[in-house]
Amino acid sequence: MENTSNHIEKKQGKAILIINMTLTFVMTILFWLAIQLLHLEGLRLYFTQIGLYFLFFILALWGLRVEQIAFPLNPRRILEALIFTLVSWLFFVLAIQLLGTVQLQEEFLALKNIPTWKIGAEILSVWLFVGFGEEILFRGYFLRAFSRHFTHGTAKRRTVVAALLVSAFFSIWHFPSRIIWLISGEIDIVLFLISFLVLFVLGLGYAYLFIRSNNILLAGLIHGVSDLPLVGTNTQLNSLILFVAIGCVEITRLITREKVVPLGP
Numbered sequence: 001m002e003n004t005s006n007h008i009e010k011k012q013g014k015a016i017l018i019i020n021m022t023l024t025f026v027m028t029i030l031f032w033l034a035i036q037l038l039h040l041e042g043l044r045l046y047f048t049q050i051g052l053y054f055l056f057f058i059l060a061l062w063g064l065r066v067e068q069i070a071f072p073l074n075p076r077r078i079l080e081a082l083i084f085t086l087v088s089w090l091f092f093v094l095a096i097q098l099l100g101t102v103q104l105q106e107e108f109l110a111l112k113n114i115p116t117w118k119i120g121a122e123i124l125s126v127w128l129f130v131g132f133g134e135e136i137l138f139r140g141y142f143l144r145a146f147s148r149h150f151t152h153g154t155a156k157r158r159t160v161v162a163a164l165l166v167s168a169f170f171s172i173w174h175f176p177s178r179i180i181w182l183i184s185g186e187i188d189i190v191l192f193l194i195s196f197l198v199l200f201v202l203g204l205g206y207a208y209l210f211i212r213s214n215n216i217l218l219a220g221l222i223h224g225v226s227d228l229p230l231v232g233t234n235t236q237l238n239s240l241i242l243f244v245a246i247g248c249v250e251i252t253r254l255i256t257r258e259k260v261v262p263l264g265p
Contacts, residue, residue, distance in 0.1 A: 014149040016066050017142075020059045024137065025173060027055055032176040046125060053129035060137040069144050071216045080252075081218035088244040089225055095240055096232040107231040122228060131224020132217075134170075138203070139210040139219055142166045159211060167203030171196045205242045213249045 031052045034040060040048055064070075097104050111119070147162035174195070182192045210219040226241045252258075 010149070013066050013145065016063060017145045017149055020063050021142070021169065023059060024056065027052060028173060029176045032180055036180065046121065050125060050129050053133035056133045056137045060133075060141045063141040063145060064136075067141070067145055067148065069141065071140065072214065073217065077215050078217060080213075081215055081221055084218055084245050084248040085221040085225055087248055088222060088241045089229060091244045092229060092237065092241045093231060096235050096237055099237075101235045101237065102232050104231060111230060119230075123224075126228040127221065127224030130227055131222075132220030135206065135210070135220040135223050136216055138166055138170050139206055140216050142169065143207060143210070163204060163207040163211065167200050167207060170203035171199040174199050202239060202242065205239070205246065209242065209246050209249065212246070212253065218245065218249075 031048065034048060035045065038044075093104065096102050143162055143166045146165050147158045150165060151158040151161040153161075178187070178192055178195055181187045182189065187195070206219055206223060209222060210216060213219070222242055222245045226238045229238055229241065232238075
Protein backbone atom coordinates (compact mmCIF):
# COMPACT_ATOMS: atom_id res chain seq x y z
CA MET A 1 0.00 0.00 0.00
CA GLU A 2 2.86 2.33 0.89
CA ASN A 3 4.64 1.59 -2.40
CA THR A 4 1.44 2.38 -4.31
CA SER A 5 1.09 5.69 -2.47
CA ASN A 6 4.71 6.62 -3.20
CA HIS A 7 4.23 5.72 -6.87
CA ILE A 8 1.15 7.96 -7.11
CA GLU A 9 2.95 10.85 -5.39
CA LYS A 10 5.95 10.48 -7.70
CA LYS A 11 3.71 10.38 -10.76
CA GLN A 12 1.88 13.48 -9.56
CA GLY A 13 5.16 15.26 -8.88
CA LYS A 14 6.45 14.48 -12.36
CA ALA A 15 3.22 15.71 -13.96
CA ILE A 16 3.39 18.98 -12.03
CA LEU A 17 7.06 19.36 -12.96
CA ILE A 18 6.21 19.10 -16.66
CA ILE A 19 3.30 21.54 -16.22
CA ASN A 20 5.57 24.03 -14.44
CA MET A 21 8.25 23.73 -17.11
CA THR A 22 5.66 24.35 -19.82
CA LEU A 23 4.11 27.31 -18.00
CA THR A 24 7.53 28.83 -17.34
CA PHE A 25 8.39 28.75 -21.02
CA VAL A 26 4.94 29.84 -22.27
CA MET A 27 4.70 32.78 -19.85
CA THR A 28 8.15 33.95 -20.93
CA ILE A 29 7.14 33.83 -24.61
CA LEU A 30 3.99 35.83 -23.82
CA PHE A 31 6.06 38.35 -21.85
CA TRP A 32 8.38 39.05 -24.78
CA LEU A 33 5.51 39.11 -27.26
CA ALA A 34 3.74 41.68 -25.07
CA ILE A 35 6.86 43.85 -25.06
CA GLN A 36 7.03 43.78 -28.85
CA LEU A 37 3.33 44.06 -29.69
CA LEU A 38 2.31 46.52 -26.97
CA HIS A 39 5.61 48.44 -27.05
CA LEU A 40 5.99 48.14 -23.30
CA GLU A 41 8.50 50.46 -21.69
CA GLY A 42 8.97 52.47 -18.52
CA LEU A 43 6.64 51.64 -15.65
CA ARG A 44 4.45 49.36 -17.77
CA LEU A 45 7.45 47.19 -18.60
CA TYR A 46 8.68 47.33 -15.00
CA PHE A 47 5.41 46.08 -13.49
CA THR A 48 4.90 43.52 -16.24
CA GLN A 49 8.30 42.02 -15.43
CA ILE A 50 7.53 41.99 -11.72
CA GLY A 51 4.21 40.29 -12.51
CA LEU A 52 5.99 37.62 -14.56
CA TYR A 53 8.44 36.81 -11.79
CA PHE A 54 5.68 36.86 -9.20
CA LEU A 55 4.08 34.05 -11.21
CA PHE A 56 7.43 32.26 -11.23
CA PHE A 57 7.48 32.48 -7.44
CA ILE A 58 4.03 30.89 -7.34
CA LEU A 59 5.10 28.06 -9.65
CA ALA A 60 8.22 27.46 -7.57
CA LEU A 61 6.33 27.42 -4.26
CA TRP A 62 3.71 25.10 -5.73
CA GLY A 63 6.38 22.69 -6.92
CA LEU A 64 8.32 22.88 -3.65
CA ARG A 65 5.18 22.10 -1.70
CA VAL A 66 4.34 19.09 -3.89
CA GLU A 67 7.91 17.77 -3.67
CA GLN A 68 8.02 18.59 0.06
CA ILE A 69 11.25 20.53 -0.34
CA ALA A 70 12.34 23.00 2.32
CA PHE A 71 15.47 25.14 2.55
CA PRO A 72 17.33 25.66 5.81
CA LEU A 73 17.38 29.39 6.49
CA ASN A 74 18.88 30.58 9.75
CA PRO A 75 20.87 33.64 10.92
CA ARG A 76 24.14 31.95 9.96
CA ARG A 77 23.05 31.31 6.38
CA ILE A 78 21.59 34.80 6.02
CA LEU A 79 24.84 36.35 7.28
CA GLU A 80 26.85 34.05 5.02
CA ALA A 81 24.79 35.10 2.00
CA LEU A 82 25.21 38.80 2.76
CA ILE A 83 28.96 38.60 3.45
CA PHE A 84 29.78 36.41 0.43
CA THR A 85 27.73 38.64 -1.84
CA LEU A 86 29.47 41.78 -0.56
CA VAL A 87 32.94 40.20 -0.88
CA SER A 88 32.16 38.99 -4.42
CA TRP A 89 30.90 42.43 -5.48
CA LEU A 90 33.92 44.22 -3.96
CA PHE A 91 36.27 41.80 -5.74
CA PHE A 92 34.45 42.55 -9.00
CA VAL A 93 34.75 46.31 -8.45
CA LEU A 94 38.46 45.97 -7.64
CA ALA A 95 39.03 43.82 -10.73
CA ILE A 96 37.40 46.22 -13.19
CA GLN A 97 39.31 49.08 -11.59
CA LEU A 98 42.67 47.32 -11.89
CA LEU A 99 41.92 46.23 -15.44
CA GLY A 100 40.96 49.78 -16.37
CA THR A 101 37.79 48.64 -18.10
CA VAL A 102 35.79 51.47 -16.50
CA GLN A 103 36.35 54.72 -14.71
CA LEU A 104 34.81 53.97 -11.33
CA GLN A 105 34.69 57.63 -10.33
CA GLU A 106 32.56 58.40 -13.37
CA GLU A 107 30.42 55.32 -12.75
CA PHE A 108 29.68 56.31 -9.16
CA LEU A 109 29.02 59.93 -10.17
CA ALA A 110 26.53 58.74 -12.78
CA LEU A 111 24.93 56.50 -10.16
CA LYS A 112 24.73 59.43 -7.77
CA ASN A 113 22.80 61.48 -10.33
CA ILE A 114 20.09 58.82 -10.62
CA PRO A 115 17.15 59.34 -8.24
CA THR A 116 17.33 57.07 -5.20
CA TRP A 117 13.86 55.68 -5.86
CA LYS A 118 14.89 54.54 -9.34
CA ILE A 119 17.93 52.71 -7.99
CA GLY A 120 15.76 51.15 -5.29
CA ALA A 121 13.19 50.07 -7.86
CA GLU A 122 15.88 48.46 -10.03
CA ILE A 123 17.37 46.65 -7.04
CA LEU A 124 13.92 45.41 -6.01
CA SER A 125 13.18 44.23 -9.53
CA VAL A 126 16.51 42.62 -10.45
CA TRP A 127 17.91 41.43 -7.12
CA LEU A 128 14.70 40.18 -5.56
CA PHE A 129 12.33 39.27 -8.38
CA VAL A 130 14.74 38.35 -11.20
CA GLY A 131 17.71 36.99 -9.26
CA PHE A 132 15.95 35.26 -6.40
CA GLY A 133 12.94 34.37 -8.55
CA GLU A 134 15.02 32.49 -11.11
CA GLU A 135 17.10 30.76 -8.46
CA ILE A 136 14.23 29.49 -6.35
CA LEU A 137 12.52 28.24 -9.52
CA PHE A 138 15.46 26.75 -11.43
CA ARG A 139 17.95 25.76 -8.74
CA GLY A 140 15.54 25.51 -5.82
CA TYR A 141 12.67 23.60 -7.41
CA PHE A 142 13.63 22.36 -10.88
CA LEU A 143 17.04 21.05 -9.81
CA ARG A 144 15.63 18.85 -7.05
CA ALA A 145 12.60 17.81 -9.10
CA PHE A 146 14.77 16.88 -12.11
CA SER A 147 16.90 14.77 -9.78
CA ARG A 148 13.84 12.91 -8.53
CA HIS A 149 12.02 12.38 -11.81
CA PHE A 150 14.54 12.48 -14.67
CA THR A 151 17.66 10.79 -13.26
CA HIS A 152 18.78 7.39 -11.97
CA GLY A 153 21.73 5.89 -10.13
CA THR A 154 23.68 7.07 -7.12
CA ALA A 155 22.88 10.35 -5.37
CA LYS A 156 26.07 11.92 -6.77
CA ARG A 157 25.25 10.87 -10.33
CA ARG A 158 21.68 12.13 -9.99
CA THR A 159 22.98 15.49 -8.77
CA VAL A 160 25.38 15.88 -11.71
CA VAL A 161 22.81 14.83 -14.32
CA ALA A 162 20.12 17.06 -12.79
CA ALA A 163 22.49 20.05 -12.81
CA LEU A 164 23.27 19.45 -16.49
CA LEU A 165 19.59 19.06 -17.43
CA VAL A 166 18.44 22.13 -15.52
CA SER A 167 21.29 24.22 -16.94
CA ALA A 168 20.27 23.14 -20.45
CA PHE A 169 16.66 24.10 -19.71
CA PHE A 170 17.83 27.40 -18.19
CA SER A 171 19.72 28.14 -21.41
CA ILE A 172 16.80 27.18 -23.68
CA TRP A 173 14.42 29.22 -21.51
CA HIS A 174 16.25 32.36 -22.71
CA PHE A 175 15.41 31.54 -26.34
CA PRO A 176 12.51 34.05 -26.71
CA SER A 177 14.66 37.02 -25.68
CA ARG A 178 17.61 35.92 -27.81
CA ILE A 179 15.48 35.35 -30.93
CA ILE A 180 14.02 38.85 -30.59
CA TRP A 181 17.53 40.30 -30.22
CA LEU A 182 18.58 38.37 -33.32
CA ILE A 183 15.61 39.62 -35.37
CA SER A 184 16.13 43.21 -34.21
CA GLY A 185 19.80 43.08 -35.14
CA GLU A 186 21.12 43.53 -31.58
CA ILE A 187 23.15 40.33 -31.97
CA ASP A 188 24.28 38.27 -34.96
CA ILE A 189 23.90 34.52 -35.44
CA VAL A 190 27.32 33.80 -33.93
CA LEU A 191 26.56 35.70 -30.72
CA PHE A 192 23.10 34.13 -30.74
CA LEU A 193 24.62 30.64 -30.58
CA ILE A 194 27.42 31.58 -28.19
CA SER A 195 24.91 33.13 -25.77
CA PHE A 196 23.28 29.73 -25.20
CA LEU A 197 26.63 28.16 -24.34
CA VAL A 198 27.38 31.03 -21.95
CA LEU A 199 23.95 30.67 -20.32
CA PHE A 200 24.50 26.92 -19.95
CA VAL A 201 27.84 27.49 -18.20
CA LEU A 202 26.31 30.17 -15.95
CA GLY A 203 23.45 27.80 -15.14
CA LEU A 204 25.99 25.18 -14.10
CA GLY A 205 27.75 27.79 -12.00
CA TYR A 206 24.58 28.74 -10.12
CA ALA A 207 23.69 25.08 -9.68
CA TYR A 208 27.17 24.38 -8.29
CA LEU A 209 26.94 27.37 -5.96
CA PHE A 210 23.59 26.23 -4.60
CA ILE A 211 24.56 22.57 -4.24
CA ARG A 212 27.82 23.37 -2.46
CA SER A 213 26.35 26.02 -0.17
CA ASN A 214 22.80 24.69 0.24
CA ASN A 215 21.92 28.38 0.52
CA ILE A 216 19.19 29.51 -1.89
CA LEU A 217 19.41 33.08 -0.55
CA LEU A 218 23.10 33.24 -1.52
CA ALA A 219 22.36 31.91 -5.01
CA GLY A 220 19.55 34.44 -5.46
CA LEU A 221 21.60 37.41 -4.26
CA ILE A 222 24.62 36.49 -6.38
CA HIS A 223 22.39 36.07 -9.43
CA GLY A 224 20.70 39.42 -8.84
CA VAL A 225 23.91 41.34 -8.18
CA SER A 226 25.56 39.73 -11.23
CA ASP A 227 22.67 40.95 -13.38
CA LEU A 228 22.78 44.43 -11.79
CA PRO A 229 26.17 45.19 -10.18
CA LEU A 230 25.33 48.94 -10.25
CA VAL A 231 28.78 49.74 -11.69
CA GLY A 232 30.66 48.11 -14.54
CA THR A 233 27.49 46.60 -16.00
CA ASN A 234 28.81 46.76 -19.56
CA THR A 235 32.23 45.26 -18.82
CA GLN A 236 31.10 41.68 -19.59
CA LEU A 237 32.85 40.66 -16.36
CA ASN A 238 29.71 40.33 -14.24
CA SER A 239 30.09 36.55 -14.05
CA LEU A 240 33.22 37.16 -11.96
CA ILE A 241 30.85 37.81 -9.04
CA LEU A 242 29.50 34.26 -9.34
CA PHE A 243 32.92 32.63 -9.50
CA VAL A 244 34.23 34.60 -6.52
CA ALA A 245 31.17 33.53 -4.54
CA ILE A 246 31.93 29.89 -5.43
CA GLY A 247 35.48 30.46 -4.20
CA CYS A 248 34.17 31.87 -0.90
CA VAL A 249 31.97 28.80 -0.43
CA GLU A 250 34.83 26.39 -1.20
CA ILE A 251 37.21 28.15 1.19
CA THR A 252 34.58 28.09 3.93
CA ARG A 253 33.88 24.39 3.35
CA LEU A 254 37.61 23.66 3.47
CA ILE A 255 37.92 25.43 6.81
CA THR A 256 34.78 23.97 8.42
CA ARG A 257 35.13 20.55 6.70
CA GLU A 258 31.40 20.52 6.13
CA LYS A 259 30.25 17.69 3.90
CA VAL A 260 28.15 18.23 0.79
CA VAL A 261 24.88 16.32 0.73
CA PRO A 262 24.03 15.30 -2.87
CA LEU A 263 20.47 15.66 -4.08
CA GLY A 264 18.46 12.71 -2.89
CA PRO A 265 15.74 10.76 -4.70
